[in-house]
Amino acid sequence: xxxxxxxxxxxxxxxxxxxxxxxxxxxxxxxxxxxxxxxxxxxxxxxxxxxxxxxxxxxxxxxxxxxxxxxxxxxxxxxxxxxxxxxxxxxxxxxxxxxxxxxxxxxxxxxxxxxxxxxxxxxxxxxxxxxxxxxxxxxxxxxxxxxxxxxxxxxxxxxxxxxxxxxxxxxxxxxxxxxxxxxxxxxxxxxxxxxxxxxxxxxxxxxxxxxxxxxxxxxxxxxxxxxxxxxxxxxxxxxxxxxxxxxxxxxxxxxxxxxxxxxxxxxxxxxxxxxxxxxxxxxxxxxxxxxxxxxxxxxxxxxxxxxxxxxxxxxxxxxxxxxxxxxxxxxxxxxxxxxxxxxxxxxxxxxxxxxxxxxxxxxxxxxxxxxxxxxxxxxxxxxxx
Amino acid sequence: xxxxxxxxxxxxxxxxxxxxxxxxxxxxxxxxxxxxxxxxxxxxxxxxxxxxxxxxxxxxxxxxxxxxxxxxxxxxxxxxxxxxxxxxxxxxxxxxxxxxxxxxxxxxxxxxxxxxxxxxxxxxxxxxxxxxxxxxxxxxxxxxxxxxxxxxxxx
Numbered sequence: 001x002x003x004x005x006x007x008x009x010x011x012x013x014x015x016x017x018x019x020x021x022x023x024x025x026x027x028x029x030x031x032x033x034x035x036x037x038x039x040x041x042x043x044x045x046x047x048x049x050x051x052x053x054x055x056x057x058x059x060x061x062x063x064x065x066x067x068x069x070x071x072x073x074x075x076x077x078x079x080x081x082x083x084x085x086x087x088x089x090x091x092x093x094x095x096x097x098x099x100x101x102x103x104x105x106x107x108x109x110x111x112x113x114x115x116x117x118x119x120x121x122x123x124x125x126x127x128x129x130x131x132x133x134x135x136x137x138x139x140x141x142x143x144x145x146x147x148x149x150x151x152x153x154x155x156x157x158x159x160x161x162x163x164x165x166x167x168x169x170x171x172x173x174x175x176x177x178x179x180x181x182x183x184x185x186x187x188x189x190x191x192x193x194x195x196x197x198x199x200x201x202x203x204x205x206x207x208x209x210x211x212x213x214x215x216x217x218x219x220x221x222x223x224x225x226x227x228x229x230x231x232x233x234x235x236x237x238x239x240x241x242x243x244x245x246x247x248x249x250x251x252x253x254x255x256x257x258x259x260x261x262x263x264x265x266x267x268x269x270x271x272x273x274x275x276x277x278x279x280x281x282x283x284x285x286x287x288x289x290x291x292x293x294x295x296x297x298x299x300x301x302x303x304x305x306x307x308x309x310x311x312x313x314x315x316x317x318x319x320x321x322x323x324x325x326x327x328x329x330x331x332x333x334x335x336x337x338x339x340x341x342x343x344x345x346x347x348x349x350x351x352x353x354x355x356x357x358x359x360x361x362x363x364x365x366x367x368x369x370x371x372x373x374x375x376x377x378x379x380x381x382x383x384x385x
Numbered sequence: 386x387x388x389x390x391x392x393x394x395x396x397x398x399x400x401x402x403x404x405x406x407x408x409x410x411x412x413x414x415x416x417x418x419x420x421x422x423x424x425x426x427x428x429x430x431x432x433x434x435x436x437x438x439x440x441x442x443x444x445x446x447x448x449x450x451x452x453x454x455x456x457x458x459x460x461x462x463x464x465x466x467x468x469x470x471x472x473x474x475x476x477x478x479x480x481x482x483x484x485x486x487x488x489x490x491x492x493x494x495x496x497x498x499x500x501x502x503x504x505x506x507x508x509x510x511x512x513x514x515x516x517x518x519x520x521x522x523x524x525x526x527x528x529x530x531x532x533x534x535x536x537x538x539x540x
Contacts, residue, residue: 021395063402122475131408132418133441133530134499138478143486146469147499151488154467154512199470199507243447247440247488247497251467 005100006224006231007382009035010216010343015181015331018117019211024062024070028113031215032074039217039227041107043076050217052081052105056092056112058335060124075111088283089214090338090368090378094237096218106223113213114333121209128371130244139246141285142206144372146198148251149288153200155252156303160200163287164191165309167204167329170284173316174326176355177344181331182208191287205287210331214339216346230350235363236268236381242374257296257367257377264379265298270363273298277381278361279348280314280322281341283369284329290314290322293367297379316356324348324356338368342380349384413444415528416456422528425520429494431455440494441530460492461518462539470507479531483507489516489536503535515539 011034019027036042045051053075057067064070068077068084075082083099085092089112096108125140152158168188174180186204194204217227224231240256240263243249261273270276282297284290291305299320300308308314314322323329325344332340345364347353363383370376387393410418413430420426430442430453437446438457446453468487471478478484485507488497502510503519516536526532 020397063400120476122477126475126477131406132410132414135477136479136529136531137486137499137501138475138480138484139486139499140475140477142473142475143469143471143484146471147467147486147488150469150512151467197471197473199472201469245441245496246499247466247490248447251488 003101004221005097005218005234006221007234007342007346008217008219008224008227008231009038010214010346011035011038012179012214012340012343013212014179015210015212015333017181017209017211019115020117024057024113024115025074027115027211028071028111028213028215029074031213032109032111035109035215035217041217041227043079045080047106050076050080050107050109052099053077053109053111054083054085054092054096054099056085056089056110056335056339057114058086060127061114061116061119061335063119071111071113075109081105087370087376088338088368088378089336090342090366090380091239093216093218093234093339093342093380094239094378097234097237100218100220107217107219110216110218110339111213112336112339114335115211116209116333117211125372134246139372141372142201143198144246145286146201147246148373149200149286151251152288152292155250158288158291158303158306160192161188162291162306162309163205164188166284166287166290167191169309169315170323170327170329173324173356174330177325177330180326181210183326183330201286207285207328208331210333212333212336214336214343216339216343230384232346232349233383234380235383236264236266236270237379238263238267239376239378241376244375246373251373253302254292254296254374254377257293257374257379258298260377260379261297264381268381268383270381273365274300274320277320277363277365279324279345279358280320280365281325281345282322282327282367283337283341284323284327285337285369287329289374290327293374294322296377297365297367321358324353324358338366338378341366341368342382345382349382411444413442417442418528418530421532422526427459427461427491427518429457429459431457437495438493439496440491440498457493459494463489463491463494463516465510465512465514465516466490466497467512468502468510470510485510487516487536500530500533501535502537504537509538
C-alpha cells in the first residue's frame with residue numbers, strides 16, 4: 001500500500017446510563033470538541049482543514065429517519081462532504097480510511113453517537129429480524145445470543161464459569177478507565193448468582209444501558225505527520241456478513257469474523273496474531289462473545305478461548321491483554337462501541353492509556369460487531385510504527 | 386430564570402414513530418406458509434447444485450447464487466441444535482415468559498428452523514434431543530410461522 005492513513009486524534013465522552021441533559025448533537029460535540037482542540041483543525045475544504053465527515057448513528061435509536069440530521073451543525077457536514085454509516089462505527093473508520101486512500105479527501109472527521117436511554121432496546125432489536133420467519137417469534141438480540149451461547153457451550157465444552165471470568169476481568173479493568181460507565185469489583189460467584197435473563201445469559205453477562213459518543217480524526221500520511229508526533233496507523237481492515245437466518249449456520253462458529261480477520265491480517269502482514277498483537281479491544285456485548293470472537297480472530301483454535309481466560313492470558317499483564325478498557329460490558333452504547341475500541345487502542349499505541357496502559361504496545365487489534373449472533377463483523381488493525 | 390444553564394430543568398419529550406408496514410413473503414415464502422396453514426406440512430427447497438435443502442425455503446442458494454425451484458417436503462420431526470429459555474419479559478414476545486426457544490433441524494433439511502419449544506420442563510432440554518412440530522388447530526392457522534405452535538419432545 002503506497003499511501004498510509006493515520007488516526008491523529010481520538011476522544012470519547014464518559015459513558016453514562018442517561019444523558020437526558022443533552023441532545024444527540026450536543027453529546028457528539030463533547031467528543032468532537034476534544035479532537036478539534038487537540039489538532040487545532042477546523043472545517044475547510046481548501047486543503048487546510050477537515051474536508052469530509054463520516055458519521056455513525058442508527059435511525060431507530062435516534063427515533064428519526066436520517067439520524068445524521070441530528071448532528072450536522074456539530075460535525076461540519078453542512079460545510080463539506082458527509083457520509084453516514086448505520087452499522088457499528090468500526091465501519092465508519094473503514095469508510096473514512098477508504099475516502100482518504102481514494103485520494104478524494106485528506107483529513108476526515110469520524111463521529112459516532114447513540115443514546116440507548118431514549119428508546120426500547122428489545123423493540124429496536126426485534127425489528128432487525130426477518131419479519132416473516134423470525135420477528136413474530138419475539139426474538140431480540142439477548143434471546144438470539146442465548147441460543148448462540150448454548151450452542152457454543154455444547155459444541156466446545158466452554159462453561160458459564162469461563163464466561164463469568166470475562167465479566168469479572170472486564171469490569172475490573174474498567175476501574176482504570178476514566179470513561180467507563182460501570183467499573184466493578186465482582187467475583188465469578190456474583191456473576192453466576194446474578195439474575196437469569198435468558199438462560200444461559202445472566203444480568204452480569206450483559207452490558208448496561210449506555211449513552212455516549214466518540215470522535216476521531218483520520219489523515220493521509222503527509223498531513224498526519226504535521227498534525228501529530230504520535231500518528232497511529234491503520235494497517236489492516238476488513239469486514240464480513242454472516243447469513244441472516246438463525247438456522248442457516250452453526251452458531252458456535254463465526255465464519256464472518258474468520259473471514260474479516262484473515263483479510264485484515266493479510267493487509268497488516270500478520271501471520272501469528274497471538275504473538276504479533278500486543279493488545280486487543282474486542283466488542284463483547286455479552287460475556288461469551290469475548291471468547292467466541294477471540295477464536296474467530298485466530299488467537300487460538302476453535303473452542304480453546306476458555307483455556308486462555310483460565311490461564312490468565314487475556315488479563316492485564318498476560319500475554320495478550322483483551323479489553324484493558326473494560327470493554328462493552330463496562331458500558332458503551334451500541335453503534336459507538338466499535339469506535340470506542342479503536343479510540344482505546346489508539347491511546348494504547350500512543351502510550352497515553354494511563355493506568356490501563358499495556359507497556360510497549362505497538363500493534364493493536366480492534367473489532368466491532370453489528371446485530372445478533374455476530375451478524376456483521378469488522379476488524380481494524382492498528383500500529384504505531 | 387436561572388442565571389446558569391446547569392441549574393435549569395432539562396426538558397425531555399415523549400414521542401413514538403408509529404408506521405404501518407406491510408412485508409411481502411414472496412411467492413416461495415408464501416408457498417411455505419400456505420402449506421403450514423392448509424396441510425400442516427413443512428416444506429423446503431433444494432439446491433440442485435449444492436444439494437442443500439433449505440427450510441424455510443428461499444428463492445436463491447446463498448452458496449452458488451443459483452435460482453431454486455425444487456420443492457421437497459421435510460419431516461415435522463427433527464433434532465434440537467440449540468435452545469435458550471427467556472425469563473425476562475419483553476414487549477415483543479408473542480406469549481408469556483418463560484419461553485423456551487430452539488433451533489430444530491428437521492429430518493430431510495440441511496438448515497435449522499428457529500421456533501419455540503413447548504410441553505417441556507426447561508431443565509429437561511438437551512441439544513440433540515428429538516422434537517416434533519405441534520400445529521395450531523385449523524381455524525387458528527393463518528399462514529404464519531406461528532401456525533406451528535411450538536416443537537415438543539418426541540415420545
